[in-house]
Amino acid sequence: MTTSAERVPAAPAAYARRPRVVIVGSGFGGLFAAQRLRKADVDITLIGKTSHHLFQPLLYQVATGILSEGEIAPATREILRRQENVRVLMGEVTDIDLAARTVTSTILGRTTVHPYDELIVAAGAGQSYFGNDRFAEFAPGMKSVDDALELRGRIFGAFELAELATDQAEIDRLMTFVVVGAGPTGVEMAGQIAELAHRTLKRDFRSIDPRTARIVLLDAAPYVLPSFGERLGGRARRQLNDIGVEVQLGAMVTDVDADGLDIKDADGQVRRINAATKIWAAGVQASPLGRMLGEQSGAEVDRAGRVSVLPDLTLPGHPEVHVVGDMMSLDKLPGVAQVAIQGGRYAADQIIRRLAGKEPKGPFHYFDKGSMATISRFSAVADIGKFKFSGFIAWVMWLVVHLFYIVGFKSRITTVLHWAVSFLGRGRSQRVATQQQVFGRLALENAGPDFEASKTGGLQDQPVQGDLTGRESA
Numbered sequence: 001m002t003t004s005a006e007r008v009p010a011a012p013a014a015y016a017r018r019p020r021v022v023i024v025g026s027g028f029g030g031l032f033a034a035q036r037l038r039k040a041d042v043d044i045t046l047i048g049k050t051s052h053h054l055f056q057p058l059l060y061q062v063a064t065g066i067l068s069e070g071e072i073a074p075a076t077r078e079i080l081r082r083q084e085n086v087r088v089l090m091g092e093v094t095d096i097d098l099a100a101r102t103v104t105s106t107i108l109g110r111t112t113v114h115p116y117d118e119l120i121v122a123a124g125a126g127q128s129y130f131g132n133d134r135f136a137e138f139a140p141g142m143k144s145v146d147d148a149l150e151l152r153g154r155i156f157g158a159f160e161l162a163e164l165a166t167d168q169a170e171i172d173r174l175m176t177f178v179v180v181g182a183g184p185t186g187v188e189m190a191g192q193i194a195e196l197a198h199r200t201l202k203r204d205f206r207s208i209d210p211r212t213a214r215i216v217l218l219d220a221a222p223y224v225l226p227s228f229g230e231r232l233g234g235r236a237r238r239q240l241n242d243i244g245v246e247v248q249l250g251a252m253v254t255d256v257d258a259d260g261l262d263i264k265d266a267d268g269q270v271r272r273i274n275a276a277t278k279i280w281a282a283g284v285q286a287s288p289l290g291r292m293l294g295e296q297s298g299a300e301v302d303r304a305g306r307v308s309v310l311p312d313l314t315l316p317g318h319p320e321v322h323v324v325g326d327m328m329s330l331d332k333l334p335g336v337a338q339v340a341i342q343g344g345r346y347a348a349d350q351i352i353r354r355l356a357g358k359e360p361k362g363p364f365h366y367f368d369k370g371s372m373a374t375i376s377r378f379s380a381v382a383d384i385g386k387f388k389f390s391g392f393i394a395w396v397m398w399l400v401v402h403l404f405y406i407v408g409f410k411s412r413i414t415t416v417l418h419w420a421v422s423f424l425g426r427g428r429s430q431r432v433a434t435q436q437q438v439f440g441r442l443a444l445e446n447a448g449p450d451f452e453a454s455k456t457g458g459l460q461d462q463p464v465q466g467d468l469t470g471r472e473s474a
């Protein structure tokens with residue numbers, strides 16, 4: 001392992017003979033684009049910040065001990081092992097040069113420049129705290145495997161500490177869980193914490209009764225699941241109430257600290273909730289690569305950092321650069337998996353057509369297959385075109401769809417087993433939480449920006465000089 005920054009050739013020389021397609025991101029957009037190019041006569045380099053593909057819709061089940069991280073995060077390299085035209089590389093893309101047609105990625109001080117003929121950028125989005133990034137210290141988001149494992153540790157850890165506590169106010173604080181954001185992620189998270197407290201853990205403690213845990217779901221908006229419409233949102237709210245989740249709407253979080261949250265209600269009243277565990281499920285911010293692409297191409301970038309693309313998902317003046325998924329903005333399409341999957345496949349088809357000398361396809365059309373959110377076991381809401389479902393039937397639909405999209409046969413089998421344990425029985429198979437998972441994020445942040453940058457390069461003006469970790473190996 002090298003200890004100094006170095007620029008290495010991106011790929012063996014033989015690759016230069018065929019058109020080079022670089023894909024940034026191994027999420028839904030990037031992975032499905034790569035798979036669509038399976039038979040194309042091209043050399044693909046797929047660069048991912050992590051070595052896995054992540055099925056984000058089930059992160060909340062990792063956080064609440066139902067699934068293991070491996071079931072929702074298979075190695076990208078393994079998924080694509082039989083596709084010989086793809087080379088999978090780990091690294092954080094820190095620069096895209098549209099004029100030179102190169103992508104630069106960095107990992108542990110090793111900088112690699114990848115020339116491309118066609119580029120697909122699918123770097124997704126991260127959590128947004130709406131300008132209050134200090135909240136992140138006390139209210140982790142739900143975007144990565146790290147986030148889910150940290151939350152798992154915090155949730156189960158809160159019950160452990162409550163069992164030890166003797167002061168009632170402290171027990172109440174430890175047994176209060178606040179989820180901020182009543183979109184699908186917040187609803188699913190709150191529902192699962194309620195099931196955990198009221199079913200799974202009810203016999204596990206001697207001093208405390210986990211069934212008395214308070215689970216609060218709050219949002220500044222006046223509805224639960226606003227994108228599902230008022231009717232389904234109302235049903236979701238009732239189902240949440242039935243399983244013991246307190247829903248507080250029109251409630252804006254003004255501050256978060258270690259002990260709780262300050263809230264301003266719609267009527268201007270200010271109040272506080274004391275809670276040890278806070279979970280941030282509100283707001284997304286597109287990858288900073290979106291802004292970089294906007295600055296170089298003149299494409300507009302919105303407040304959430306999404307770059308406006310042309311109807312064929314390319315950048316103005318750059319038909320060879322395709323932007324898909326959560327980091328692009330087109331016709332107010334939502335940031336959901338199907339937009340990324342269909343966008344990735346469309347971009348791949350455009351590339352195949354161009355290389356075959358065919359006319360481009362027409363503009364990108366998103367086929368809306370509907371949306372779903374679970375509330376608890378046997379209970380969900382589903383919005384599919386003109387049809388609205390709630391309760392058990394919606395839950396069965398949710399189960400089938402999610403099982404279909406989980407990557408890998410083995411993962412599907414183990415997921416079904418874990419769901420049987422949790423939904424038919426009371427158990428949770430994945431309750432392990434280590435100190436590293438709970439404290440690692442903050443410890444790394446305290447190590448300073450140089451340390452952070454040295455791990456992955458980070459997005460910065462100057463490339464990292466040398467491996468600042470001092471490590472001799474990864």
Ligand SMILES: Cc1cc2nc3c(=O)[nH]c(=O)nc-3n(C[C@H](O)[C@H](O)[C@H](O)COP(=O)(O)OP(=O)(O)OC[C@H]3O[C@@H](n4cnc5c(N)ncnc54)[C@H](O)[C@@H]3O)c2cc1C
Nearest residue numbers: 025026027028029049057093123124325326335336337340
């Ligand atoms: C908790 C949660 C629950 C969700 N639930 C649902 C749901 O139920 N249904 C639904 O349809 N959608 C859901 N979504 C949204 C859905 O997951 C996203 O819309 C989808 O993942 C977007 O795909 P993408 O390819 O644009 O980005 P992602 O899937 O986020 O992939 C981005 C990829 O880019 C990589 N990356 C980022 N920056 C860089 C960089 N600089 N260099 C290299 N690689 C980089 C990341 O590591 C990742 O591999 C959920 C999202 C979350 C967070």
